[in-house]
Amino acid sequence: xxxxxxxxxxxxxxxxxxxxxxxxxxxxxxxxxxxxxxxxxxxxxxxxxxxxxxxxxxxxxxxxxxxxxxxxxxxxxxxxxxxxxxxxxxxxxxxxxxxxxxxxxxxxxxxxxxxxxxxxxxxxxxxxxxxxxxxxxxxxxxxxxxxxxxxxxxxxxxxxxxxxxxxxxxxxxxxxxxxxxxxxxxxxxxxxxxxxxxxxxxxxxxxxxxxxxxxxxxxxxxxxxxxxxxxxxxxxxxxxxxxxxxxxxxxxxxxxxxxxxxxxxxxxxxxxxxxxxxxxxxxxxxxxxxxxxxxxxxxxxxxxxxxxxxxxxxxxxxxxxxxxxxxxxxxxxxxxxxxxxxxxxxxxxxxxxxxxxxxxxxxxxxxxxxxxxxxxxxxxxxxxxxxxxxxxxxxxxxxxxxxxxxxxxxxxxxxxxxxxxxxxxxxxxxxxxxxxxxxxxxxxxxxxxxxxxxxxxxxxxxxxxxxxxxxxxxxxxxxxxxxxxxxxxxxxxxxxxxxxxxxxxxxxxxxx
Amino acid sequence: xxxxxxxxxxxxxxxxxxxxxxxxxxxxxxxxxxxxxxxxxxxxxxxxxxxxxxxxxxxxxxxxxxxxxxxxxxxxxxxxxxxxxxxxxxxxxxxxxxxxxxxxxxxxxxxxxxxxxxxxxxxxxxxxxxxxxxxxxxxxxxxxxxxxxxxxxxxxxxxxxxxxxxxxxxxxxxxxxxxxxxxxxxxxxxxxxxxxxxxxxxxxxxxxxxxxxxxxxxxxxxxxxxxxxxxxxxxxxxxxxxxxxxxxxxxxxxxxxxxxxxxxxxxxxxxxxxxxxxxxxxxxxxxxxxxxxxxxxxxxxxxxxxxxxxxxxxxxxxxxxxxxxxxxxxxxxxxxxxxxxxxxxxxxxxxxxxxxxxxxxxxxxxxxxxx
Numbered sequence: 101x102x103x104x105x106x107x108x109x110x111x112x113x114x115x116x117x118x119x120x121x122x123x124x125x126x127x128x129x130x131x132x133x134x135x136x137x138x139x140x141x142x143x144x145x146x147x148x149x150x151x152x153x154x155x156x157x158x159x160x161x162x163x164x165x166x167x168x169x170x171x172x173x174x175x176x177x178x179x180x181x182x183x184x185x186x187x188x189x190x191x192x193x194x195x196x197x198x199x200x201x202x203x204x205x206x207x208x209x210x211x212x213x214x215x216x217x218x219x220x221x222x223x224x225x226x227x228x229x230x231x232x233x234x235x236x237x238x239x240x241x242x243x244x245x246x247x248x249x250x251x252x253x254x255x256x257x258x259x260x261x262x263x264x265x266x267x268x269x270x271x272x273x274x275x276x277x278x279x280x281x282x283x284x285x286x287x288x289x290x291x292x293x294x295x296x297x298x299x300x301x302x303x304x305x306x307x308x309x310x311x312x313x314x315x316x317x318x319x320x321x322x323x324x325x326x327x328x329x330x331x332x333x334x335x336x337x338x339x340x341x342x343x344x345x346x347x348x349x350x351x352x353x354x355x356x357x358x359x360x361x362x363x364x365x366x367x368x369x370x371x372x373x374x375x376x377x378x379x380x381x382x383x384x385x386x387x388x389x390x391x392x393x394x395x396x397x398x399x400x401x402x403x404x405x406x407x408x409x410x411x412x413x414x415x416x417x418x419x420x421x422x423x424x425x426x427x428x429x430x431x432x433x434x435x436x437x438x439x440x441x442x443x444x445x446x447x448x449x450x451x452x453x454x455x456x457x458x459x460x461x462x463x464x465x466x467x468x469x470x471x472x473x474x475x476x477x478x479x480x481x482x483x484x485x486x487x488x489x490x491x492x493x494x495x496x497x498x499x500x501x502x503x504x505x506x507x508x509x510x511x512x513x514x515x516x517x518x519x520x521x522x523x524x525x526x527x528x529x530x531x532x533x534x535x536x537x538x539x540x541x542x543x544x545x546x547x548x549x550x551x552x553x554x555x556x557x558x559x560x561x562x563x564x565x566x567x568x569x570x571x572x573x574x575x576x577x578x579x580x581x582x583x584x585x586x587x588x589x590x591x592x593x594x595x596x597x598x599x600x601x602x603x604x605x606x607x608x609x610x611x612x
Numbered sequence: 613x614x615x616x617x618x619x620x621x622x623x624x625x626x627x628x629x630x631x632x633x634x635x636x637x638x639x640x641x642x643x644x645x646x647x648x649x650x651x652x653x654x655x656x657x658x659x660x661x662x663x664x665x666x667x668x669x670x671x672x673x674x675x676x677x678x679x680x681x682x683x684x685x686x687x688x689x690x691x692x693x694x695x696x697x698x699x700x701x702x703x704x705x706x707x708x709x710x711x712x713x714x715x716x717x718x719x720x721x722x723x724x725x726x727x728x729x730x731x732x733x734x735x736x737x738x739x740x741x742x743x744x745x746x747x748x749x750x751x752x753x754x755x756x757x758x759x760x761x762x763x764x765x766x767x768x769x770x771x772x773x774x775x776x777x778x779x780x781x782x783x784x785x786x787x788x789x790x791x792x793x794x795x796x797x798x799x800x801x802x803x804x805x806x807x808x809x810x811x812x813x814x815x816x817x818x819x820x821x822x823x824x825x826x827x828x829x830x831x832x833x834x835x836x837x838x839x840x841x842x843x844x845x846x847x848x849x850x851x852x853x854x855x856x857x858x859x860x861x862x863x864x865x866x867x868x869x870x871x872x873x874x875x876x877x878x879x880x881x882x883x884x885x886x887x888x889x890x891x892x893x894x895x896x897x898x899x900x901x902x903x904x905x906x907x908x909x910x911x912x913x914x915x916x917x918x919x920x921x922x923x924x925x926x927x928x929x930x931x932x933x934x935x936x937x938x939x940x941x942x943x944x945x946x947x948x949x950x951x952x953x954x955x956x957x958x959x960x961x962x963x964x965x966x967x968x969x970x971x972x973x974x975x976x977x978x979x980x981x982x983x
Contacts, residue, residue, distance in 0.1 A: 301948035304963065320980070457978045462737035462877075464766050466798050488980025490947035558971050579960075594964035597971065601980065608976070610747060610771045612801045 102167075103191040106204040106233055107183035108224035109168075109175045112436035113350045113391070115220070115227035117204075119169040120180060122187035127163035133184075135168030136433075138176040144209075147181055148188065151213035155261050160192045174433050176388055179218035182207035182237070185260060186267070197267045204233040205263075206242070213260040217241035219356035222349055225249040237263055245353065248346065248364050291332045294505045298492040299325055305487050305599055307509050310336050311516035312578030313532030315422075315444040315482055317407070319602060320489030322454045326447040327372075329489070330403045333445055334368040335506035337401070338514045344399045347439060351398055355391045369400030371442075375409040379417050384438055389429040394421050395438035407446040408474040415479055418444075422482050444483065448475075450602075465609040472602065484534060484571045485599040516581040533578045538570060545573040551593040558597050562604050572596045616689060622647035623697045624681040624817070627716045631671045637715040639663050641698065647715075651676070684817040693791050693818055694719045704728050710836045710862055714815040720791050721811035727784060729759025730898050731834050731859075733852040734768025734844035739877050740978065742845035745869055745892075746771045749842060752895035754781025761786065761838045763830060764803065764812070766796055768844045768852075773806055783810040786834045788826035790818040813837075828854055835859035839900050842892060843868045846880030853880045856889065867892045933957060933965050934974070941975065945983040 102123035108115045118135075131145040152159045166184055168175055183205035189195045197203070206224055208216040217239045225246040228236045235253045238246045243256030255273050257263045265271040293303060302318065306329060309316040318326045340348070349365045352358045358365075373382060373393045384392030394402060404410060421427040425441035450456035451463040452471050463471075480486075517532070523544065524530045530540065547555070555572065558564065573588075576596035580588045626637055626647040643661055644650045650672070658669045688695060696703050696717040706728055707713050730753055734742055750772045753760050760776040762769040764785035776783040785806050787795070791814050794800045806812055815833065816826060831851055835841055835858040843866065846852040856866045868889040871878030885891050930938065933955075940946060940954060948966065955962050966982070969975045975982050 298949055298953065300952045300959070301963075304959065457740075457981055459739065462739065464736075464738075464770065464798075465743075466766075466770070470798070488948075488977075490949050490980050492949070554968070554971070561971055561973070583960075591960065591964040594967040594971075595960060598963060598967045601977070604970075604977065608978075610743065610774050612774055612777065612805050 103187045103200070105183045105187040105190070105200060106228075107180050108204065108206060108227055109173070109177070109180075110220045110223060110354055111173070111434060112389075112438055113223055113347075113354050115224040117227060117231050117233070118175065118180070120183045120187050121167040121169060122184065122191045123165045123167075124160050124162040124188075124191055125165065129161045129163065131164045131166070133166045133168070135166075135171045136174045137168055137180075138174065140178050141168070141175055141180060144178065144181050144184055147178075147209045147211060148184055150211040151181075151209045151260055152185060152188065154211065154213045155264070157189060157194050158192070160188070164188065177218065177220075178208040178216075179206050179220075181209040182215060182260070182263065185209060186263070189264070195264055195268055198269075200267075202234050203267060204228045204236045206237070207239045207257075209260060215239045215257055215260065215263070219358070220354045221245045222248060222346070222353040225252070225254070226346075226350075228252060237267075244363060245349075245358065248349065291335055292506045293332050293336065293509055294503055296325065296329055296332065297503055299329060299489065300503060302329060302487055302489050303503065303509070305485055306333060307336065307512055308575065308578050308582065308599075309333075309443070309445075309485050310509075311513045311582055312484075312520070312575065313443060313534040314484035314575060314578065315446075315534070316485040316487065317446040317448065317480075317483045317602075318487055318489045319448050319450045321456075321458065321491055322449065324489045324491040326489050327403075327405055330372070330401070330405070330445045330447060331370065332506060333401050333403075333443070334370045336509040336513050337368050337443070338510065338517050340366060340368060340399060348399050351391050351395050351438065355396060357396070367400075369397050370403065371397040371400070372403040372405060375404070375406045377410070377414065379411075379414045382414055383417050383421060383427050383440075384429050384436070389431055389434075389436045391438045392427075394418060394427060394440040394442060397442040398439045400442060402442040402444050404444065404446045406448060408448045408471060412474065412476060416476055419478055419482065446475075446483065447489075448472075450488070465611050469606070469609060469611060481567060484575055486602040487599060488601045512582055515584070516578060519581045519584065533574050533581065536574055536577070541570055541573050541577075545577050545588060547573075547588055547593070548590070550590045551576075551588060554590060554593050554597070562600075562607050564600070564603060568600060568603065571600070575599055616685065616695065619646060619648050620695050620697070621678055621681045621685050622651050623695065623716045624684050625678055626650060627714065627815075628680055628684070628817070629671060629675050632668065634712050634714050636664065636668060638698070641715070646699075684819075687792075687818045688718065691792050691818055692720065694723075696723065696813075702727070704837065706839075707833075707836045710832075712832065713836060714833075717813055717815055718791050718817060719811050719813045721807040721809075723811050724759075724782060727759050727782070727811070728837060728839055729753070729761050729782075729784070730900070731761040731838035731841045731855070732768065732772040732844060733762060733831075733834065733841065733846075733855050735847055735850050735852065735877055736765050736767035736769075737877070738767040738771075738845050739875070741871065741875075742768055742869075742877060743771055746844050747775050749844075749895050749898060750775035750781070751779045753898060754779035754783075756899065757781070758898070758900060759784060759810070761834055763787070763834055764799055764806070766798070770799060770802060773802055777802075777805050777809055780809075784837065785810070785812045786830055786837065787812055787814040787822075788816070788830035789822035790814065790816050790820035792818040793821065795822040827851055831855040832858045835864055836862055838864055840865045840867060840898060842898060843881050843884060843889070845869065845871070845877040846884070847877055848879045850880050853884070856884055865890060867897055930974075931965070933961065934969055937962075937966065937969065938974065941982050945981045947981050951982065 102121040105120045107118045107120050109118045133142055149159050221242040222245050226249055229249050229252045237255045240256040240258045246254045266273055320326050345364050345366055371393045380386050382393050421440040427438050427440045429436045451468040453461050453463055455461040520532050576588045576592045579592040579595050640650050658664055696719050698715045702723045746768050750760050754776045760772055760783040762772045773783050789795050794803045831854050835855050841859040841864050843852050843856050859866050866889040868881040868884040869892040
């Protein structure tokens with residue numbers, strides 16, 4: 101009978117159990133690994149042989165067949181090595197383990213029988229817990245990441261010999277270092293809004309955007325501080341819940357970009373892809389359908405600097421993930437679904453030369469419009485707030501006290517978010533004002549006569565499109581929430597009317 | 613729909629002879645009355661005319677082929693381009709009086725009886741000041757039914773046509789290339805609209821590409837086609853200065869918009885003023901002599917035209933905060949940041965007030981700076 105050992109593989113950000121079956125059959129000595137493994141899986145046989153011989157066990161001179169079940173899903177990665185080695189040793193009766201079905205193994209072997217770190221440990225550990233596999237053996241370097249999952253026993257080892265003596269019950273496990281990770285979600289942000297001076301106007305609207313989950317575009321001359329502001333936005337978003345932190349860590353684990361392996365990511369991510377980014381790097385894809393920037397920005401901020409310079413097609417590919425808060429990447433044999441719920445912050449120059457509105461700008465109105473049309477309508481449609489950022493006068497800065505700190509601003513944001521959480525608690529899939537559907541807008545954004553008059557005036561003067569109407573209402577709702585007000589007052593609407601700077605300007609443009 | 617006379621082909625033939633310019637062309641026309649007669653004239657008839665020598669006669673006789681002219685005419689028919697001959701009554705007399713007025717012109721759109729108007733020219737890279745001035749002037753002209761003549765270039769020219777069309781005025785664009793070509797390309801929509809509501813004119817047959825040599829000739833035609841010429845902004849070597857020089861030569865009144873002496877875009881216009889051009893201070897200067905009753909700008913009071921309130925005294929119907937804001941930005945436009953920093957009042961109150969003021973047209977926002 102073949103030996104069966106548990107290991108794991110990934111599909112998207114979810115792990116699933118892979119049963120590694122090992123059999124030895126009389127015949128020409130050979131090793132074959134079946135079960136749709138890619139080259140990294142197939143090459144395991146060489147590592148297997150070298151490391152088993154290195155730890156002074158015998159590599160059976162028989163026909164060895166290793167099957168990765170389920171056999172109809174493509175698998176990739178070197179983390180099956182450890183499970184294969186254990187399976188082979190059990191099958192060849194060189195070691196004896198009781199209740200092997202309660203163990204799961206993850207790890208890559210070196211030729212010297214060391215166990216090397218792998219990516220994607222966190223979702224695999226979560227799956228182990230879900231499937232009732234109570235003992236998980238992982239590379240030592242990954243132990244902190246794995247122990248983010250509580251309720252199962254995590255064992256970290258450096259060498260194959262240690263694993264063998266442990267599972268045979270010869271040596272008990274000794275926990276060498278403090279493997280328990282910090283579960284307190286602290287805020288180690290280095291960027292603080294206190295450093296931004298003289299930009300109070302835009303910060304007002306940044307706070308609103310953060311409070312209501314609105315996407316935002318900043319337009320301004322080069323060097324006026326757009327990027328500086330954007331970098332600080334994660335610091336005023338509400339702290340991540342443990343669930344959110346786990347989601348983010350899972351994605352980073354799968355993408356193999358988890359820094360200092362094993363600590364839970366507690367900072368909201370901030371991703372700023374360069375504008376030559378390809379569609380695959382942005383939405384995800386590539387060889388193994390890996391997560392892209394939008395998933396790496398999940399629960400955080402995706403900052404598209406110079407958004408007008410992005411490839412139009414690439415940008416438009418973001419539309420569907422922004423709508424659904426997740427992205428599906430399909431391959432022939434499988435589809436991966438990655439979450440992608442992010443706040444979009446974009447920045448652009450107001451015109452080709454970058455200095456629109458200043459003396460030195462000589463762009464014609466046609467050129468200005470042409471430049472702005474590089475961002476498609478449906479994309480702009482998903483951005484509720486458009487604001488100008490003005491360069492700061494350095495002489496004025498020196499005599500000014502510091503601006504509001506991120507902490508103060510975050511309190512405002514959390515206050516408004518709490519109101520929203522309460523309001524939408526019974527509505528599936530809606531968490532913030534920005535996500536309101538037209539029906540919800542009708543229900544929650546009731547205006548008084550005075551405010552309607554104001555809104556009407558704005559539409560006559562600035563010739564806004566009908567779509568803009570809902571944006572104003574949503575933003576006004578957030579302004580009201582920040583004041584803790586049930587009703588949307590005239591003042592809230594007036595302030596909301598200030599968040600379409602680019603649209604407003606088009607009325608004054610002289611073009612046919 | 614343009615109609616085509618049978619003798620158009622001779623007109624085109626005459627205009628296309630290398631070495632026969634508008635001056636000699638007109639001498640010939642004076643004698644023979646029609647180009648067909650010139651075509652059929654004998655050598656002795658031609659040589660005897662004063663101002664026509666042996667050389668010219670040889671040139672005429674060596675280019676008797678009508679192939680090229682027929683080609684051009686069929687192209688015109690295909691593209692619906694009209695031919696305006698020197699003998700046509702729609703060809704304004706004032707333009708004909710110019711020595712070098714071409715014997716034929718090509719046009720698209722509709723030509724009206726009295727198409728002489730006011731020309732607005734200026735630099736392609738204009739400033740906000742130049743744009744504002746052009747918008748005001750062109751709007752005024754359109755409201756007073758005065759045709760706006762310009763060259764459809766980027767910048768001032770384009771704004772002049774656009775505003776005139778938007779105000780339902782009549783406008784003529786004079787081009788330096790064939791009428792089947794849109795130069796600059798970005799004005800393709802503008803050109804379509806001008807053809808619908810006004811006319812584009814060129815002395816070059818269809819198929820002629822824009823060329824640096826063509827533009828001085830076009831400028832001469834622009835200055836000829838107007839009674840007054842407004843030069844909005846012109847750099848040191850701007851083509852608009854050339855237009856102004858032609859206008860002087862042709863006895864048209866040149867009006868130049870003044871600007872700061874350090875402004876690069878206005879070195880040329882300031883120089884024009886120094887040399888005796890009329891200084892432009894308000895649109896009523898653009899009215900033509902035969903009509904003294906300007907149609908007043910009937911704009912609704914609640915939506916004030918851009919910037920009107922800059923000069924208006926600060927009214928009494930404003931709240932205290934509004935007054936403070938207006939006083940602050942009256943001398944020097946400010947960004948929202950600067951306003952917020954300067955005022956000690958409650959921030960959201962200030963934001964709401966500015967928003968409403970902008971809505972009322974009491975202040976305007978250009979590139980984030982409030983004026």
